[in-house]
Amino acid sequence: MPNYRPPEVLTxxxxxxTLARGTLLYRVHGSHRGAADxxxxxxxxxxxxxxxxxxxxxxxGYLYTGLSAAAAVCETLLRSLPFDPxxxxxxxxxxxxxxxxxxxxxxxxxxxxxxxxxARDLAAVHQDTWLVHTEAQEYPYTRDWAHWIRRHTGxxxxxxxxxxxxxxxxxxxxxxxxxxQAGALHCEEESAxxxxxxxGRDWLDSVLLPYHVRLAP
Numbered sequence: 001m002p003n004y005r006p007p008e009v010l011t012x013x014x015x016x017x018t019l020a021r022g023t024l025l026y027r028v029h030g031s032h033r034g035a036a037d038x039x040x041x042x043x044x045x046x047x048x049x050x051x052x053x054x055x056x057x058x059x060x061g062y063l064y065t066g067l068s069a070a071a072a073v074c075e076t077l078l079r080s081l082p083f084d085p086x087x088x089x090x091x092x093x094x095x096x097x098x099x100x101x102x103x104x105x106x107x108x109x110x111x112x113x114x115x116x117x118x119a120r121d122l123a124a125v126h127q128d129t130w131l132v133h134t135e136a137q138e139y140p141y142t143r144d145w146a147h148w149i150r151r152h153t154g155x156x157x158x159x160x161x162x163x164x165x166x167x168x169x170x171x172x173x174x175x176x177x178x179x180x181q182a183g184a185l186h187c188e189e190e191s192a193x194x195x196x197x198x199x200g201r202d203w204l205d206s207v208l209l210p211y212h213v214r215l216a217p
Contacts, residue, residue: 006148012124014153017115017161025065025105025173025185028076031194035103036185038063038177043143051132051139052146052160052174060150061177063185067170069102073207074166076100080135081213091216097195097204104191109184113173114153116162125149132162155179 019025027035038061043049045057054060066072077097081090115121122128131142150157159175175185194200205215 006145007126010125010149010152012126014124014149014157015115015121016156017113019107019111019113019161019173021107021110023067023107024188025067025107026069026072027063027065027103027105028072028100029103031099031101031196035187035192036063036105038175038180040177045143046140049139049143051142053139053143055143055147058143058147058150060179063175063177065105065173065175066164066167067173068167069104070207071164071167071170071172072102073204074211075164075172077208078166078211078213083212090211090213092208092213093216097201097215100195101200102193102195102204104188105185106188107184108186109181111158111175111180111184112156113159113161113175114149114157116160117171125152133165150176 029035033039039053040061042056042059043053045055049055050062050064052062054062064075066075077092078090081092083090114125116125116127116132119128122131125145127145130138131145134142146160149160157176158179159173161171161173164170164172193203195204201215208214
């Protein structure tokens, strides 16, 4: 599948999902970045980066969130974290959470996003579950597909929504900064959880426990 290039023309009819004003989104991010700030830095077209990041060839601000705090934590912190063959808990290294926090964002306006959840949703953009399930080594290809989808669904698609790979019962949302009106995301400051504090680490441990994960000593 990664060698399958996007076609010249989008012949399907992509779906549309409205994230209603007042919807809460959850984001795990570096404390140096404002909770509602879009990431302005393009990823390398071949190395590193996230599933649907911008690149220098297709620049845009981007912001990944979950529709639950657990989805945001799982998507950000549990990537490729293996299970212990002896049955012990998976250990999340402290370095993975240093300088990070969880923020709650409230939508101040309706946003229209393109769904990539069902087989029909994916087929409408000439894809299947590979697009949202493949691992990081194939992200250069998923980024290329995201850029193609974005180009063929402008200006209405303000982002993408799909089933979280690490928490399939929930959803992940990625928003395009240049298609979201200023002020569309309001940070609920009182709900922030700072992972550099004892209280924040206790909160994080409570979220990780059902996933058989704990912070390393």
